[in-house]
Amino acid sequence: MAGTSKTRPEDRGPGGSQGDHPDPATAAFVAHRNLLFTVAYEMLGSAADAEDVLQETWLRWTGVDLEIVRDQRAYLVRITTRQALLRLRTLSRRKESYVGSWLPEPLLTSPDVAEDVEMADNVSMAMLLVLETLAPTERAVFVLREVFDLAYDEIAEAVDKSPAAVRQIIHRARAHVAARRPRGVVSPAETRDALDAFQRAIETGDMQNLLDILAPDVVLLGDGGGIKQAVPRPVMGADKVALLLALGLDRVRAEVSVESVQVNGSPALLLRLNGEVDSVVAVRIDDGLVTGLYAVRNPEKLSHMQRETALHR
Structure with missing residues (x-):
């Protein structure tokens, strides 16, 4: 047959x-x-x-x-x-x-x-x-x-x-x-403006700009899979998250490039270190502020960042 x-x-x-x-x-x-x-x-x-x-x-x-x-x-x-x-x-x-x-x-x-x-x-x-x-x-x-x-x-x-x-x-x-899902849907324009502001803050390392775009209750999650360094547990609060981002990027700023991309249909930043994909930071935006950051550094999880994946329902 x-x-x-x-x-x-x-x-x-x-x-x-x-x-x-x-x-x-x-x-x-x-x-x-x-x-x-x-x-x-x-x-x-x-x-x-x-x-x-x-x-x-x-x-x-x-x-x-x-x-x-x-x-x-x-x-x-x-x-x-x-x-x-x-x-x-x-x-x-x-x-x-x-x-x-x-x-x-x-x-x-x-x-x-x-x-x-x-x-x-x-x-x-x-x-x-x-x-x-x-x-x-x-x-x-x-x-x-x-x-x-x-x-x-x-x-x-x-x-x-x-x-x-x-x-x-x-x-x-x-x-x-x-009871647990993210808040309401954000307009594309609001999302784009917030992501642009966050990207500029990341690229410059300006603490005040980071604090201005991060929600007071922002949460940062990191996944290195034990292969790459990442925060071992959630980091909560704008002050802590901004300081962590500023200090972490300051050490490698000359070797890092930042690109805005769409990850899982939502805004994200793709970070390359010396031209190689180093990490993906998916961003959750509510009311014009960044409320969630999901940073994936585990190289075993980054293979699908080389080309677009078609999703369908």
Whole structure:
């Protein structure tokens, strides 16, 4: 049967095709690949693990009899969700021994992700950290319903629960997320102005400019993964954060370049040290002030900063 080959889609030529005519299984997988990656990434917060989940999804998909599949998109999402749930439990054990704070893997995203305000909010570093506080099944149900608007019966099949149980789970998850999620949506103009001011303050090291743009209750989180130096625990308060940033950058200012980019659909700064990517600082902005800084220095988490990642729902 055409769909039973274990060859990966990416090994079949451009776009996952084998010549000019991809087989039905490959065509369906490639058509929904960005969606499946986004589902896995939302559930895991790790692009590397999301890619592994897609590989497992592909291997299982090639063994499916397409004649019995009514909705290929729903079927693929179901496989991806189940594989992501298995991987999520492995990740939970890995995080228990992680050195310092764990942050999601940042993704360099295209402008269209930022233009989808709801999507950008759901994949932001701040929101992914909120999702980390949910139990695995709660996270899966919340993501599939709130982000991808799947029907309750489709979600029930994906997580092996009844539709009634799924409704109860989503009710609990919504309340949990609502109590912890970032504040309201900020306009693009307000975001751009605040990020520009923050970038100027970072580049000049001006303490007063930093204090002017940082909210009094700003929080800085750093992730070096035990490989690169980073703050071992959250730093809270404008005075402490400004001093830490000013002193840290002052030592390497001559070798550092700062570039504004879109990370996970939100504003961020990309710092290069002697031309090499050193860190990504995702920025949360509320009421014209920086309220959250998420600094990722772990080099194992920076591979997706070389090119844009397509996210889709």
